[in-house]
Amino acid sequence: MGAGVSTPVRRLLRHEGVPEAARRALWVVAAGCPGFYVFQYVTGDSVMALYAMFGALPLAMFCRVPGPAPQRTRILLAALPAGWFLVTAGTLLAVSPWAAAAGMFAVGFAVSFCGVGGPRLTGLAMAFQLFYVLPCFPPYEPGTLGSRLAGLTTGILLTVLAERFLWPEPDPVPYRAVLARAAAAVADYTSATAYHLEAGGGALPEREAADRALAAARLSRVPVTERPASPSRHDRAVNHARAAVRHVRDQLDRLADCPGSLPADPAAVTLLRHTELSLRSVAGALRTGTADTQPDPLPAAVAAFDAARAAGLRGTSTERLRQDAVVRAAAEGTRLAAEAARIALGNGPPAGHGPPAGDATRPAQPGTDVFAYATTPPHLLWWRRMRVHLTPHSVHMQNALRLAAALACARLVVGALDLAHGFWVLLATLSLMRTSAADTRAALRPALTGTVAGAAAAALMLYVIGDRPVVYAVALPFVMFTGFTAGPPLGPGWMQAAFTLVIVFIFAQLSAADWRLSEARILDVLVGGAIGVVAGLLAWPRGGRGELGRDMADFLTECAVAGRAVTALLGDDRFQRERSRGDPLRPARRAMYLAEASYAQYLTERMYHERPEAHWGAALATGRAVVHGAELLLMTHQESLRAPLPPGPAAALTGLAGQVAHEVLRAADSLVTGGPREPRTTVSRYPAEESGPLRRASDGHLGVSDAHVLLIVDTEAWLTGVAHDAVRTRAAPDRTDVPATRRADPPESWPEAGPGDAEGAWHRPSPARPRRGGGRPGPGIGRV
Template sequence: MTSPGAWLRRHDPGLAAVRRAARVTVVACLGFYVCRYVLGDPDMAAYALFGAVALGVLSQIPGTPSRRARTILLMLPVGAVLISLGTLLSFDLVAATAGMFVLGFVVSYVGVGGPRLVGLAAGTQLLYILPCFPPFDPGALGWRIAGFALAVVLLAGAELVLWPDRSPPPYTDRLAAAVGGLAGCLGALADAWSGGRRDRLEALLPDAVDAADALRPSTLPPGQAPASASRRDHALATAAGTTRLLLGRVADLALTDDRAAPDLPAATALLRQVASCVEAAAAWLRGEGEVPDTDRVAAALRAFRAARAATPPDGLPPDRLRPGSLALQLGEWTKTLVTALRVVAGAPVPPDPTPPSARPGAFWFAHEPEWALLWHRLREHLTPRSVSFQGALRLATALAVARLLAGLFDLSHGFWVLLTILTVLRTTAAETRALLRPALVGTTIGALVAAGLLVVGVPPTTYAVLLPILMLVGFAAGPLLGPGWAQALLTLVISMVFAQVSPADWHLAEARLLDVVVGAGIGVVIGLIAWPRGGTGELHRAAAEFLADAAGVVRETVRVVAEGARPADALPRARRTGRLAEASYALYQSERHLRPGVVDWQATLVAGHHAVRGAEALVRECPTGRLLSCVGPLDLAAADVAARFEHVALGLARQDRTALTAPTLPPPDLAWPTDLGTDLYHLADLRVWLDGLRDDLARFLAAPAAEPESSAAALRLRLAGIADGAPG
């Protein structure tokens, strides 16, 4: 038989949930008892207790204990403003409802700025909800803010001294492991191209893929992914995405064996320099070296291009030039990786080489002030097509409707209705319905027990003694036992709090049950009306738009490089839609899905990212207008790849399983010239990019349950599955 201690350690590793519940319990009870029994102010006592609950239980603040403490202290002026607005607008039902809608939307929407803002949203909502109900008492505003301030100061101190959580390992540790694994693979590949065996590369690749897999946002603890609007997080996300893309290309080269390629010696020298630069980047991430510099990889790229220019490949089959083109792609992406790490370090970065017509470039954020980056993120998602906008509007509507109904029907303790919505409403109607039953059952049980205690009429000191015990168990019950237990114990806790604030009888428990039923009903109805599919429906649309824009990137890039056409807006548009698609995918990952879908979303999005990244390098580095003699086959090849992107995009937009799984036509059999001189290398660069995109799209369907036939195939499937979070 499993002991309670073993069960607890298994379900709560490190006792993180228990420690957090204990901290909040101590702070909430201390603030409540001091204000209620020492200062004799019930209003102040309620705000001291619920302020601790808002920031300690409803809020999920990531980071180290010191960073969480700073975040809590920064909430003091924000909470004071919200409490003031709620108090001053409570005089009128229409004003309170309008304020609830506006603030409900704003508080939820600003979560697009990063994980810390997302984690604070639910708790911050409560700071307006609590005072926006009658009685209208502006004279109590000072005491309310004082009670909240007491909770903030005590909670910030408790984060530092009361059973503080272990500081999570920094994201840069995972990034260092992935970059180090990539460097080893690059070095082993260079050795293989120099005539060595491929055994070392084959041995290193699985561990490197494991390290890259650990960078996926879906594998990180909540709030640990670099997802804020800051320069540093933008750069970290770019570095992680580039590392994964580089590793995928290394695997492509591992499967390429052409030792007779004319530019193989130059490509091998480039790979050695690239491996050295990547190893220097990994050393800096580990804290063992200086900030890496782009000069070395830029010089290696120039040397490689010069060596290719001095070795005309006339008469050679185009496929013989493939290894050099892949190596060039590795070098360009390595320069991107090093530039991103320089942004992380706050070091100077080279000027943006993106042509003005194709801007903003990959590092548009490098020289922007932090406030401008946050403002850009807010403007970018201020569209009904953003899942962040949809979620904020859904929650604001539910809270406003609840506030209106609570006022129209004069529900006793009506703020419980809105609190229920905060805890029950989820991004999909299915998830909301799944939470409904345990919430109602738990609340009913808790209300019956609370009513029994109130009918018996136990002394007030009994409530004071039981409150911290029930708080500790109740706050830990949610993560450990589920929402039903959490609602039952929370009902008991709230009943005991209000029994100490004012005279109460069994009708208090009845009001709690009625309010939870009303709040749950509103949550279900709004969830069914407003974007009921959550991230699933929007992900289909956003990914379809991203791939359709990627098709435009393919066509435009070939016209620019081959014909010398002027770049239009295909690249900037694809970057924007790529970021919205990534946001939809992040929400999709946070939801429960009973069965796997037909689409491998990670592989689908990485196909779009490959299109954008490859096009950036080609437009920036390839001489334009030098391939006019082979415009015909190039246009046919580009049309074939773009049509494949559009085919998948149309199937996703229509959510047509048959169209997605239908076999596609084989690529066109094209005749390529062999007498273009050194321009054959540029033709090879374009062809490698197009062929890679065609291969990427071949992996957008979810992998079958059967095991791949070979280790190489298994590796390619895994590499297709480490793409989430790659920046657009």
Template sequence: MGGVPKLRLPAAYAATARRSVRVTLAASAGFYLFLYGFDSSVAATYALFAAISMAGLSHIPGTGRQRARVLIPVVPACWVLITIGTYLSVRTWSAVVGMLVIGFVLAFTAVGGPRPAGAAPGLQLMYILPSFPPYDPGSLGERLVGATVGLALLILAEAFLLPDHPKTVPYRERAARAADCAERFADALSSPPYALSDTTVRAARPLSRDLRSSQVPEADRPAGPSVRDRALAHTGLAARTLLARLALMPPLPGGPTSPGAGLDVLRAVRDSSRETAERLRGRKAETAAHAELWRVRQALAAGPPDGAAAPAVLRRHAVALEVADAALAMSTAADIAVRGRAGAVTAAPGRFWYAGMRAPQLWWRRLSGHLGQRSVFFQNAVRISLALAAARAIAGIDTLPHGFWLLLATLSLTRTTARGTRSAVRVALIGTLAGALVAATLLALVGTDIEVYAAVLPPLMLVTFTVGPVRGVGWSQAMFTVVVALVFAQLAPATWQLAEFRLLDVMAGSAIGAVFGLLAWPRGAHDELRRAAATLLRHAAETAVDTTAQVAAGGTRVPLLTAPGHRSLQHALIMAESAYAQYQSEPKGLGVPAGRYDWQATLMAGHHTLWGADRMLVPPEPVEVPPLERGPTEAVTRIGDRVAAGMLLVSARLDPTGDTPDTTVPLRARTFDDFSAEPPGAPWQYYAAVSWLDALVTDLERITGELGERKDAESTVTPPGP
């Protein structure tokens, strides 16, 4: 006989069902405790909406316990918002000004990463709630008590009720696995047969891909401004760069005993990668491998050994320098990610500028960097604050009944693009209409029988917060309309007209959201991503020209903080990364097709430009670099100019305001066609610069899709092996 089959929810509903149970219990317990236990409708309202706002409207990523940790510091923030909202709501003009300012500030906190961004809508609602009648500052105590109890119940429910069992891999473990792979790569390259097989290289690609922010769940993404988050993101970037450079290591020139074999470098990279993996996994790791890698990196920066002047040796030396640099960056960043500011003692001041800074300084750097109209975070904050202020003004001037719903609709239906807002509004209105019909029917049939509403509300909330997030905004609006009708029917006698007010408020809020979505940056991050990517490549072109010119001129290199132009290029990179992150969350189909350009390759080009310039112009200790002779000078200058020209051409094609024709340009042929043979007598600095420029051309080919086309063409003309 078979056992009784277990009832299993579909995978899409499992997580939302657990979260629905938590928010339903927290909201219902607080609501019924104050309404029927202490006869306080004010505290009951705030207990209910505190739980709903921070769990139903907010989208804080992670497991229940991760969300509980985020909610603990949210409690005092809610006290401040409720207090300010209570006192500013007495006059319409002060309420509108407060909505404009506080709405902007709360929306702008999204620059702090997915968790602040997820909590922002709920915090907005906590300020909106006291902005409407009754205008009674004397009830502030009840409001604060109710909100505190509602949030406390939600935190306890998130932390202890129906715990989640996530199957995601933490980012530190992802980085540790990449370090393990780097160790295997370096070990294979430093021992017979001194080469990597195609199978080994292919197996490493998923490890590198898993470190991309787009492949990491929001809860595990190191996107915050803190020292540890910045260092962990830096670790992942360095690990990806290290794996890419190890995979392209040139063959041994003359055997393992030749002066340019560089096996000591690979062994140091191997040991350092093992040490990094252990540190990331929380094991007590020694620092001997890091110190040895630093010594090897300094020796490489002084040039190849005497007698190693053959072009093949110099090419391998250039790649070995890149490998050592990436491994050292990975090791240092991992140490900072694990130990925080305590790891700053081993960090170079330029690349790891953030290592010794305190949290307020880092937050200020993040906020000030995005405080401009070219930041998508700034654009979103302006859009939502203007829409909320307009909604508050209309609600105050027209004295709309239940004007709270007007602002709630504006907040929940305004999207980052006009197209997204229009789509959400259409579906939301249909859902609200359906919900209003159900609520009106229920109110007309039941009348003032509060016991029925009290009995139906918890199961209805349970279904609402389970089905709504999965089925979309239409279902959410429909079911939430019925929920709020049952809530307000218990707070005061209500008729079927309550559903009518709800529908009118949602229609008005939708119209306001649609208007501001159309007027304020209606295309969202699409145009901004193209503009930011174009700006990034322009700064990268300037850096490429300046760096190659300084390499050709020689001179004294001193350990500066960064190479010239580093800060401008870094800021352009930050703008491009934030625009790309938002672009991934928006509907596609506007303007250039989503697959036309590889935006990830654009970001990598910015990182490679930064790192290469710092590597060649900022040595670990003072060093005198002789100027290049005429032949190498002309060669490296022309290659640098051509790489910069390619960057500018791709930049013009990306810029939405430009009129450059979108035609394929053979970037590599135009850059390296005259220099297939090295200039005689070229020193190692020439090969280091050319190796860096070659990597930048590869990035440009990835951006335009030319790399895949070239590889396809090569595979069709290359005869098959034995």
């Protein structure tokens, strides 16, 4: 029997989550119990004792604070005044059930919606909710506010000390270090690609290494607390650098996938060598956390490459022009990564960026300033982030309204039924609410099972031991540590059972208790869970999946309009006037942020795990190809915009843009209708070699300038690439089709710019890769 008992224990101890759970259980005991015991048994102030315990328990047990130890300490201390405000508001609004419910709605909405600001706020959300919930119940005793605030302060300060000095968490690996490894891997891939072009072919093992490093840098692979997801300048710059490094890798894929044996261009190989060196400099700066003070030679190398390309333009084949455009796109992506890394490490924006001289209020021209966030005041960055989601179609807004309404209703129900421990009802609602009705129902079963088991055990102990607070005081630390250590690894049911035991043991010391205390706990969890399920059924029950189809379709629809507008802006001077009236990409960007948020939530819900649908990722990649490709074109071809294209090439580009917009609209329609998908072998009808504009521009009799030829090369590549992505979206590949889904990063990976910002300018990724074990070869340069 001993061996049979020890085997599960050994398995539990070997579980990877046990050390973290034990650390937090120890913090709860060390931070919650001393204040609780001193105030309850020494000073005799049970109110102060209760608030000391619940000031520490949510922070130590449930909250995940980001950053190294000093930063975590500052964040926890910053929670103290917020806690004072919430406890004060709850105490004063407890004067009536309706006032308390109104306050509960406001607090629930504000705390939940502010989560759009990143992990520093979401990590403390549970604690902030409980700081209001606990005092908003009868009896209405504003005279105890001093004791409540003193107890809360004690609990929070003890939590700060326990978290900092008692088995402290090791400092996490900063995201910039993860990104540095990705930049170094892409630098190796760049070097291998340069040799590949010189040698005329060969295997590229560095390609897979770059893929793995960039996959590790995806935000979905990073701990939530370390994701650069806030609107701050630092996080925006880190996201910008990561996206630029991915762009470089995508251009290298296009070079590696080029069919045929195109002779190596010495100027292109030289530029790739400079690109490699610059990427290694970026990796070193991110690794050390110190920006490189030496000037980057890459801009001079790009200028020399442009001069060489212009000198031999008329005698160069269209295939060579497209290859050179891809090489230059990789170099431009590296320049963006280098500048974004410098901003993330504390430097200002590069020369030539920022507000126009003498007019800090006038917005930059569309596409001309991809680093606008570096000179934007922080409060404006936060406001832009929140303004994007101030719409009923935002999943962040829906989640905040759903939770706020459920908590307010729970508070009214508690008042109407006069439940003895109404706090437990709201705690159950808060704990069980999920972003969809299906997830809320799924969470209810283990919660109820665990609550019944924990309450039954507590009732038995209360019946046997009776009203002996000292026994519960002695047992409480052991129950806390054991239950909170074993609960998280064993699952939500076990955690709910442990939490029920802890709650019962705490309240058994605050007032006379019998076994009916467990009965009240079960009833309260049932009421709270029922309110959460009803709220989930009535308020956006499908969660992220319910908005995803509409948001993605809206995104692609706006992209179709934006693609035509940008192409017209690039090719016809009649549209120059429109440049001063606003950014043609602004509606597409706003739609992109909403679609990304819906997709991010969808990835966390049960529907995704049960029935994954890969075409959402392909749709997101198609829209990003429009937005980010257009930004790069507008940024790099400002000189070309001073004179219109000749009528022939301009008409050809406009016609191509219309055809591609039609493909994008068809993809959007396929997301809404949900009908049968097209065969996966479908390919775009607009490959670059057949699209026409470059052939017209290459005709020496049309009088097209060299700058315009290069503009047409890049625009044509962008548009035909978008067409290929749109077709793949309609084809709806399954989850195992790597080429179609790998291009869609987790949605939080792209920086959320406010309207008018132009960050993340880059070409679209290469449309496909050959699958391992065979399959159609990659499309290469000709099918950009």
